[in-house]
Amino acid sequence: MTTVDLPLLVLGNGEDPRSERGVRCPGDLPPASDPDLVERARAAKASLGTKVFVLGHHYQRDEVIEFADVTGDSFKLAREAAARPEAPYIVFCGVHFMAESADILTADHQQVVLPDLAAGCSMADMARLHQVEDAWEVLEDAGVADVTVPITYMNSSADIKAFCGRNGGAVCTSSNAKTALEWAFERGEKVLFFPDQHLGRNTAVLQMGFDLDDCVVYDPRLPGGGLTTEQLSAARMILWRGHCSVHGRFTAECVDEVRERVPGVNVLVHPECTYDVVTKADLVGSTEFIIKTLDAAPAGSAWAIGTELNLVQRLAAQHPDKQVTFLDKTVCYCSTMNRIDLPHFVWAMENLVEGQIVNPITVDADTTHWAKVALDRMLALPG
Numbered sequence: 001m002t003t004v005d006l007p008l009l010v011l012g013n014g015e016d017p018r019s020e021r022g023v024r025c026p027g028d029l030p031p032a033s034d035p036d037l038v039e040r041a042r043a044a045k046a047s048l049g050t051k052v053f054v055l056g057h058h059y060q061r062d063e064v065i066e067f068a069d070v071t072g073d074s075f076k077l078a079r080e081a082a083a084r085p086e087a088p089y090i091v092f093c094g095v096h097f098m099a100e101s102a103d104i105l106t107a108d109h110q111q112v113v114l115p116d117l118a119a120g121c122s123m124a125d126m127a128r129l130h131q132v133e134d135a136w137e138v139l140e141d142a143g144v145a146d147v148t149v150p151i152t153y154m155n156s157s158a159d160i161k162a163f164c165g166r167n168g169g170a171v172c173t174s175s176n177a178k179t180a181l182e183w184a185f186e187r188g189e190k191v192l193f194f195p196d197q198h199l200g201r202n203t204a205v206l207q208m209g210f211d212l213d214d215c216v217v218y219d220p221r222l223p224g225g226g227l228t229t230e231q232l233s234a235a236r237m238i239l240w241r242g243h244c245s246v247h248g249r250f251t252a253e254c255v256d257e258v259r260e261r262v263p264g265v266n267v268l269v270h271p272e273c274t275y276d277v278v279t280k281a282d283l284v285g286s287t288e289f290i291i292k293t294l295d296a297a298p299a300g301s302a303w304a305i306g307t308e309l310n311l312v313q314r315l316a317a318q319h320p321d322k323q324v325t326f327l328d329k330t331v332c333y334c335s336t337m338n339r340i341d342l343p344h345f346v347w348a349m350e351n352l353v354e355g356q357i358v359n360p361i362t363v364d365a366d367t368t369h370w371a372k373v374a375l376d377r378m379l380a381l382p383g
């Protein structure tokens with residue numbers, strides 16, 4: 001078994017091709033102070049016309065969302081890109097694993113561009129292929145791999161999705177995690193779920209009736225994942241020790257505090273939050289669920305939202321008749337999503353106008369094939 005410790009990289013400095021982030025931007029970016037950036041972005045987009053399709057994830061900055069042809073969560077955006085075969089360029093304002101998913105689902109003649117290669121995802125980085133392969137060996141040694149189905153959250157690198165495809169598993173999103181787990185338990189006795197332990201635990205325990213004791217946490221930094229053969233044999237959910245650095249910041253105390261501060265508040269959180277937070281909240285759901293819930297909420301209602309701050313700020317602006325507040329008192333942006341700013345966007349778009357593709361995201365054919373197998377299994381799920 002091999003364990004590779006990765007050096008910590010300051011974002012944008014140095015290179016680590018195995019990482020979702022830590023890659024130097026190769027271009028000469030326009031200065032952020034350039035007063036013409038908005039005009040330059042508009043001009044580049046107008047010049048490219050239907051040749052470019054710009055995707056904007058919900059957690060992106062407003063300055064970039066302004067130029068998105070469509071906004072959504074990672075899976076919706078990848079499907080939107082696949083539904084636009086007439087656009088040879090897909091500019092993905094999101095993070096690296098999302099651009100990979102778009103490349104997997106789009107046609108060969110379409111090129112996905114990520115305006116800043118340092119826009120990775122700390123959660124996706126918490127499960128590397130060599131670690132997952134080591135974990136599978138541990139399960140084989142414990143005699144449980146044959147009855148275990150691997151399920152990976154969408155927020156994972158393409159090679160992890162491919163691992164699931166090769167080993168009888170599937171991908172899930174925060175919207176369909178329960179259905180994906182039901183599918184998996186029809187095929188095996190256990191699930192190896194990565195990279196987000198919280199989504200796995202919250203879904204299994206709060207939606208499917210498992211006990212907390214049915215879940216164990218596999219720590220890839222420890223020999224054997226830190227688990228005994230007996231623990232692996234007894235477990236139903238083997239949760240990878242990974243989490244979202246944004247949603248993991250919310251605490252049960254945040255919920256108590258906002259309930260004191262805002263009488264009658266409804267607490268609405270994302271399932272990447274911890275079990276303690278989710279069990280204290282009033283409603284739990286994906287980004288799309290959060291948006292729909294706010295849309296349907298009556299005027300005058302009060303909401304504390306536990307998800308990324310760019311989205312919460314936009315929701316507050318879109319619902320002036322409702323009281324929308326951020327669940328945490330401190331600022332909580334996704335720092336890697338925020339790497340895609342106007343200078344990077346302008347740089348990528350102006351290069352496309354010149355016929356130069358910068359920061360292309362291309363997944364190799366074998367990985368694409370197996371990742372698509374895992375994605376197709378998800379797409380075939382009921383509902």
Ligand code: SF4
Pocket residue numbers: 059095120121122123124155244245246247308334335336337
């Ligand atoms: S919000 Fe969390 S899961 Fe989403 S991209 Fe940022 S770190 Fe990754």
